[in-house]
Amino acid sequence: MGLLSKIFSNTRKPEGFWGRMMVAGMNGGSHAAMASWGLDLAGVPADGEILDIGCGGGANLARLMDRSLRAKVTGVDYSTVSVEKSRKVNADAIGKGRCTVLEASVSSLPFKDGTFVMATALETVYFWPDIVKSFAEVRRVLVPGGKFLIVNEDDGLSGNNDKWEKMIEGMHTYTPDELNAHLTAAGFKDITVHRDGSKHWLCVTAVKPSRTN
Numbered sequence: 001m002g003l004l005s006k007i008f009s010n011t012r013k014p015e016g017f018w019g020r021m022m023v024a025g026m027n028g029g030s031h032a033a034m035a036s037w038g039l040d041l042a043g044v045p046a047d048g049e050i051l052d053i054g055c056g057g058g059a060n061l062a063r064l065m066d067r068s069l070r071a072k073v074t075g076v077d078y079s080t081v082s083v084e085k086s087r088k089v090n091a092d093a094i095g096k097g098r099c100t101v102l103e104a105s106v107s108s109l110p111f112k113d114g115t116f117v118m119a120t121a122l123e124t125v126y127f128w129p130d131i132v133k134s135f136a137e138v139r140r141v142l143v144p145g146g147k148f149l150i151v152n153e154d155d156g157l158s159g160n161n162d163k164w165e166k167m168i169e170g171m172h173t174y175t176p177d178e179l180n181a182h183l184t185a186a187g188f189k190d191i192t193v194h195r196d197g198s199k200h201w202l203c204v205t206a207v208k209p210s211r212t213n
């Protein structure tokens with residue numbers, strides 16, 4: 001594995017020195033503008049419980065709290081480095097009982113069925129295992145009518161996806177059509193796709209139906 005590949009594999013699971021550098025970088029740069037774009041398009045509920053999956057450095061937990069008057073926000077990430085950074089960045093809100101950060105994988109979310117009014121996944125679904133099963137696990141923890149938001153910096157149509165997929169093992173940059181098909185297979189409905197064509201940003205929202213089989 002080349003040095004660049006070694007460094008960028010920390011976007012998939014931050015670990016050690018380069019992982020700590022990566023989560024610090026994730027909290028600023030291009031992620032900030034894109035996260036705000038996606039969160040504003042989706043809208044954030046004023047109250048209830050919100051889950052941010054693959055929360056990285058925790059900046060989006062803070063953005064969710066900024067956009068919601070009363071919601072309680074939970075972040076999960078399977079990287080210890082990400083969990084530590086998210087807890088540090090949101091220490092005040094954690095102290096006030098408004099935010100919680102847990103180490104967990106999307107494959108097995110440590111929550112009861114129907115816990116969250118909204119789940120967000122920013123710059124992370126590229127790395128999720130068995131994508132339909134992962135999406136079904138997100139659906140399980142949403143309330144009926146709850147919203148799932150996916151925001152990706154690359155819409156799979158930029159021509160750069162090959163470069164990133166070769167550099168980061170296990171990464172897949174989904175196209176809007178692929179996400180639509182996988183979300184439908186996982187039982188979501190009302191799937192809406194927004195793209196910022198010039199930047200190739202992608203924002204997809206989907207709803208857990210009120211009645212599921």
Ligand SMILES: C[S@@+](CC[C@H](N)C(=O)[O-])C[C@H]1O[C@@H](n2cnc3c(N)ncnc32)[C@H](O)[C@@H]1O
Pocket residue numbers: 011012013014026027031035053054055056057058060076077078079082104105106107121122123124127128129
């Ligand atoms: C590129 S970072 C994005 C972080 C943050 N959401 C943001 O937009 O800045 C991807 C994050 O997703 C996490 N992640 C990847 N696969 C995951 C999985 N299966 N379960 C939980 N977290 C995961 C990684 O550990 C990493 O912190």
